Amino acid sequence: MTTLDSQATIRRLCQKVADVQALQSSQEIEIVTAPIDTKPPLHALVIGINQYKANVHLAAAVPDALAFREYLIDDLRVSEEQITTLLDEQAGRADIIKAFQNLAKPDNGIEHGDPIVIYYAGHGSKVDPPPERAADELVLCIIPQDTNEVDEVVPIPYFTIASLVHQIAQEKGNNITLIFDCSRSAASRNGSERSRFIDKADLPKLRPMQDIDIIQDALSGSSDFSDPTKLGLSLDNMDSHVMLAACGHGEAAFENGTEKYGYFTDALLKLLRGIKVDRLTYRGCAHRLPPLCTRQPQNPVCEGKNIHRIFFNAMVPGAKASFIAIKLNEFNEPCLQAGLVQGITPGSRFSVHESDTPGPTNPSIATLEVDKVDLFTGYLKDMDTGVQLPAACYGRQISYGTEKALDIFVTQEFVDATEPDKAWARAFSGDKERLILRPVERDLAAVVLSVNEEKKTTFTLNHPFSVQYGVQTLPTFINSPIPPVASYVIPILTALSQWNWHLRHIPDSRLFYRHIDLEFYKLELTGEYDDMGNPLFAPTGENLNLGGVVNVVASTEDYYGLRVINRSPQDLYVYPFDFSATGLDIVYRPIPILDSSASGPHLLKDEHLTIGYGAGGQYPFMFAIDEPIKFDITMLKLFVSTTPTDVQSLEQGGVFGERHVALDGIISDPFKESVWDALTLTLVQRQPHVGEEPAPLEQTENATTKSLESGIISLQTPEVEANDISVSALRASLMTTSTTADQASFAGRSDEPMLAQARSATAVTSVWFRTPELTQELLSSIHCMRLRTLAKQQAPAGADTTEQTGAYFEISVISSLDGLPKLMPSDTEMTYRSHSAPATPEYEWTDGPIFDETHEMWSNLEVGDCFEVVVCASGRGRVNDANQGSLTFW
Numbered sequence: 001m002t003t004l005d006s007q008a009t010i011r012r013l014c015q016k017v018a019d020v021q022a023l024q025s026s027q028e029i030e031i032v033t034a035p036i037d038t039k040p041p042l043h044a045l046v047i048g049i050n051q052y053k054a055n056v057h058l059a060a061a062v063p064d065a066l067a068f069r070e071y072l073i074d075d076l077r078v079s080e081e082q083i084t085t086l087l088d089e090q091a092g093r094a095d096i097i098k099a100f101q102n103l104a105k106p107d108n109g110i111e112h113g114d115p116i117v118i119y120y121a122g123h124g125s126k127v128d129p130p131p132e133r134a135a136d137e138l139v140l141c142i143i144p145q146d147t148n149e150v151d152e153v154v155p156i157p158y159f160t161i162a163s164l165v166h167q168i169a170q171e172k173g174n175n176i177t178l179i180f181d182c183s184r185s186a187a188s189r190n191g192s193e194r195s196r197f198i199d200k201a202d203l204p205k206l207r208p209m210q211d212i213d214i215i216q217d218a219l220s221g222s223s224d225f226s227d228p229t230k231l232g233l234s235l236d237n238m239d240s241h242v243m244l245a246a247c248g249h250g251e252a253a254f255e256n257g258t259e260k261y262g263y264f265t266d267a268l269l270k271l272l273r274g275i276k277v278d279r280l281t282y283r284g285c286a287h288r289l290p291p292l293c294t295r296q297p298q299n300p301v302c303e304g305k306n307i308h309r310i311f312f313n314a315m316v317p318g319a320k321a322s323f324i325a326i327k328l329n330e331f332n333e334p335c336l337q338a339g340l341v342q343g344i345t346p347g348s349r350f351s352v353h354e355s356d357t358p359g360p361t362n363p364s365i366a367t368l369e370v371d372k373v374d375l376f377t378g379y380l381k382d383m384d385t386g387v388q389l390p391a392a393c394y395g396r397q398i399s400y401g402t403e404k405a406l407d408i409f410v411t412q413e414f415v416d417a418t419e420p421d422k423a424w425a426r427a428f429s430g431d432k433e434r435l436i437l438r439p440v441e442r443d444l445a446a447v448v449l450s451v452n453e454e455k456k457t458t459f460t461l462n463h464p465f466s467v468q469y470g471v472q473t474l475p476t477f478i479n480s481p482i483p484p485v486a487s488y489v490i491p492i493l494t495a496l497s498q499w500n501w502h503l504r505h506i507p508d509s510r511l512f513y514r515h516i517d518l519e520f521y522k523l524e525l526t527g528e529y530d531d532m533g534n535p536l537f538a539p540t541g542e543n544l545n546l547g548g549v550v551n552v553v554a555s556t557e558d559y560y561g562l563r564v565i566n567r568s569p570q571d572l573y574v575y576p577f578d579f580s581a582t583g584l585d586i587v588y589r590p591i592p593i594l595d596s597s598a599s600g601p602h603l604l605k606d607e608h609l610t611i612g613y614g615a616g617g618q619y620p621f622m623f624a625i626d627e628p629i630k631f632d633i634t635m636l637k638l639f640v641s642t643t644p645t646d647v648q649s650l651e652q653g654g655v656f657g658e659r660h661v662a663l664d665g666i667i668s669d670p671f672k673e674s675v676w677d678a679l680t681l682t683l684v685q686r687q688p689h690v691g692e693e694p695a696p697l698e699q700t701e702n703a704t705t706k707s708l709e710s711g712i713i714s715l716q717t718p719e720v721e722a723n724d725i726s727v728s729a730l731r732a733s734l735m736t737t738s739t740t741a742d743q744a745s746f747a748g749r750s751d752e753p754m755l756a757q758a759r760s761a762t763a764v765t766s767v768w769f770r771t772p773e774l775t776q777e778l779l780s781s782i783h784c785m786r787l788r789t790l791a792k793q794q795a796p797a798g799a800d801t802t803e804q805t806g807a808y809f810e811i812s813v814i815s816s817l818d819g820l821p822k823l824m825p826s827d828t829e830m831t832y833r834s835h836s837a838p839a840t841p842e843y844e845w846t847d848g849p850i851f852d853e854t855h856e857m858w859s860n861l862e863v864g865d866c867f868e869v870v871v872c873a874s875g876r877g878r879v880n881d882a883n884q885g886s887l888t889f890w
Contacts, residue, residue, distance in 0.1 A: 006439040007341045009410045010428060014375055016420035040316040041114040044072055044083045045099050049122035051088045054148035055198050056757050056879065057796075059257035061121035062087050064181060064265040068119045071269055076277070076316050082109075091122070093144035093153050097214060100164040104171045104218075113173040115312035118165075121262060124182030124253070127155060127200040130210045139206065140184055140249075143198055154204045160211040162238075167218035169240035174306070175313045176241035177282075181262045183252040184245065194755075194881075195252035196262070202759055242282045242304035244268070249514050251547075254294045258841060263292040264300055270443050276322075277311040279348075279397050283508065285311070287403040290444050293464045295753065297548040297682065307508060310399060323356035323394035326368075326380070334368060336378035336395055340428045344378045345438060346370050347401030352387075356394045365393075370401055373436075374429035405438040406497040409445035414484060417451045421486035427493065435497040446500050449489070456481035457489050459496060465549075465682055466581045469631035476582050478626050479656040492584075495655040499584045502577075502650055503635060505669075505678070512640055512677035515568035519543045520550045520681065523559040523613050523620050530615070537561060537613040537620055545681060551751050552623055554632070554685040559620035561612030562681075564603060564638065571601035572640045575647045576611060581633035584655040588647060592618055603640070623685045634683045641676040747771065748867060748887035756807070756873040756880040763874035765810070768885060771867045773816065779861060782889040783853040787811060787869060790845050790884040793837040796877040805875030807837040809848065811887070813857055816864030830857055831870075843883045 048065025050058045069085055072078040084099055102108060103116060110116065123143035141155035169176055183197035246253035246264035255262040267289050275288075286302035325337040338344050351364035366387040368380040380395075418424075430436035442448060448460040459474045466472040475482060482488050521539030528536045537559060544550045544560075552560065566572060576589040589611065591602045603609045612620045625632050639647065647670050748771035756766045793807030813830035815822040821829040834848035851857065869887055873880040 060255040063260045064121040092146040104168045117177040121181040163215040163218040178243040181246040283307040334380040339376040345401035349399040350395035372431035407440040409442045411450040418484040423486040517565040519563040554623035554625040574602045575639040579635040636681045641674045750885040756871040758873040758878040785851045787848040791837040791882040794879040807880030809834040
């Protein structure tokens with residue numbers, strides 16, 4: 001499709017109306033851009049580590065650090081003399097600590113209040129606290145280049161960094177920004193992207209009174225920071241700095257090793273280059289970052305007491321300044337001669353100047369705020385009472401407005417296909433009370449509005465899991481096509497705005513999410529019934545929530561439930577909502593009230609709550625997907641609050657239906673006056689016997705008929721007679737129709753990527769997947785087996801593969817008696833090496849050897865046994881990066 005400037009396409013879209021005169025005149029509006037000659041007083045410490053002395057190497061941390069340094073020099077015009085750069089071997093533990101200390105020195109050219117930014121890209125982790133603080137939670141840390149057991153070089157804990165940053169703030173002021181692109185987890189499920197994470201088991205332990213001399217020196221003379229070991233860099237009320245972190249607590253930060261960039265740094269630099277940093281708050285930056293398309297949830301966070309401050313306290317204007325003319329309208333009201341097309345949103349603030357020349361001779365004479373906006377005009381309200389504006393004046397933007405906006409990119413193909421309608425101009429306007437559509441470039445867009453080959457409207461979401469599983473383009477094949485007509489498209493954009501806003505909305509202060517655990521289980525019938533005759537369920541098997549993601553096969557034969565554990569000191573109300581990524585529905589799942597007289601919190605402190613099973617006549621989660629859709633995505637978001645809240649206003653449904661609800665775009669925020677938080681669990685559903693990775697799906701001519709909505713089946717209580725309750729009745733009551741899949745041949749397939757990283761000569765093994773158990777029929781019908789993998793291996797430069805080293809795959813026969821590799825009569829484990837992963841930069845399919853009927857294992861198989869595939873790596877620095885795998889039989 002044609003790629004054009006986002007503002008140009010919006011302009012052309014709105015020009016397709018009869019009244020073009022106003023639009024033509026708007027094109028003549030003068031926006032004056034002038035260079036700024038002065039260098040900003042920003043000082044920076046930039047750290048990037050790829051080549052670790054004793055840990056797994058990274059591929060993109062150094063390129064990220066150099067890209068950030070380039071941004072400072074080229075875009076912000078920071079002098080190279082004001083930037084300290086530590087790369088690889090330069091970034092040892094002592095070097096990093098010394099660089100922090102140097103920023104606090106009295107005669108280093110940094111004045112009090114000057115902006116300071118500290119950027120780090122490399123490994124991160126959570127480790128056990130020092131022995132004297134054994135009762136504490138795990139400690140966040142960064143991993144210096146020389147961290148290793150032999151030399152007893154330990155990670156740098158966040159409490160040490162907090163002390164050093166506090167020392168800098170005491171000497172130079174609190175205009176300090178920390179940007180860390182590293183993991184914040186103690187464990188990681190590695191996928192095909194490499195994570196910037198080292199397991200705490202592979203790191204030297206912190207010693208007693210770790211860094212006490214450094215900390216005492218940093219805090220000498222300080223009266224407000226008595227015990228830094230209790231603090232990290234993640235407390236919302238810390239005043240010394242603001243931190244932008246690549247991921248939330250317990251999450252990993254990922255990088256693209258092939259293209260050499262970290263997903264967070266890449267998105268951050270794209271955003272910063274597309275806006276003016278002297279107008280954007282830190283919190284606004286976190287809001288405007290596009291979702292990171294990683295295989296596991298990676299949610300950047302913004303932390304600190306001053307998150308609503310402008311970047312660098314508005315002391316780094318960049319290379320240029322823009323002035324926009326302000327004129328009085330017929331009502332003698334000041335109007336900015338630029339609007340939404342130029343990126344102006346309600347709440348934006350402008351300093352008013354008499355001329356369009358930057359510098360000390362043109363000071364601000366007033367501050368005005370945008371009250372409402374349309375395409376080419378911002379309607380201003382006076383922030384300084386009684387100021388008389390001159391007849392000719394100019395506005396310079398000093399802050400961005402509302403973040404309650406849907407970032408959208410409209411393609412020229414859609415503009416060409418749509419019909420003329422004045423409604424388009426109204427759609428791109430609004431005020432503070434409404435969600436607005438904000439034109440941005442394609443890379444930063446939450447949705448791309450376009451048309452397909454049949455000239456029907458498409459809405460392509462930039463949602464990580466939607467992209468990963470090939471369901472990012474809406475409407476799906478089971479919905480009716482949408483003509484490119486304003487009356488059809490605008491209501492869907494309004495609903496999409498609401499869906500996007502409520503899904504991404506979190507409070508400024510995250511008080512509970514680290515103290516609430518979500519566990520998702522498959523359920524089985526207990527054979528018992530409650531007093532109403534409803535069948536009772538109980539969890540079976542392991543917790544399916546792996547890193548915030550649940551993968552299930554959509555089948556009406558299976559039931560699931562959620563367990564919510566509250567480790568916080570507060571009793572909480574819980575409000576679960578389903579967010580459908582393919583239908584854009586938002587469905588509330590009310591918590592059953594066991595006692596009609598009870599109105600207290602649902603989730604007591606140090607207790608747990610079950611959803612989908614347990615007391616109260618709850619009905620389980622069930623999933624269904626219609627062909628030809630292979631995957632569906634639902635986000636289960638739990639809002640928790642200390643006070644009861646009316647949440648019905650968040651619901652919406654039938655977005656792509658014939659009778660969808662018309663929305664007015666007014667923002668509903670039921671938790672505005674509450675102390676609240678939110679947790680999200682992503683539910684990935686797939687058709688039976690479909691692998692984890694989707695193949696591209698071509699739309700067929702007969703695949704556009706309306707059918708059953710895919711996804712989670714509604715939990716509305718069905719109307720079933722109490723005396724007629726059975727499993728089949730339950731299923732029938734929950735389903736209006738169902739889909740049937742043909743039984744597939746016996747096989748084993750991976751559900752997710754797997755990574756094995758060796759840090760010594762000892763082999764590291766990671767169980768990847770298992771087959772179903774063998775039946776008597778299968779034992780008599782299968783005689784051959786072969787493993788096929790999509791994988792690659794990495795090794796240190798110059799390393800040779802031997803019998804003892806390399807990246808390879810093993811297949812074990814697992815006994816039904818103990819779940820361990822089965823023993824031959826000779827007491828030898830039935831574990832067999834298949835093949836090696838290819839040493840290539842890209843993933844490649846590789847077929848292992850055929851284990852035919854002459855192989856010894858076939859004569860030792862029994863009913864109930866199964867096969868297990870294991871990813872292996874041995875030899876320091878060896879990595880087996882397995883993306884997909886299948887074990888086939890015939």
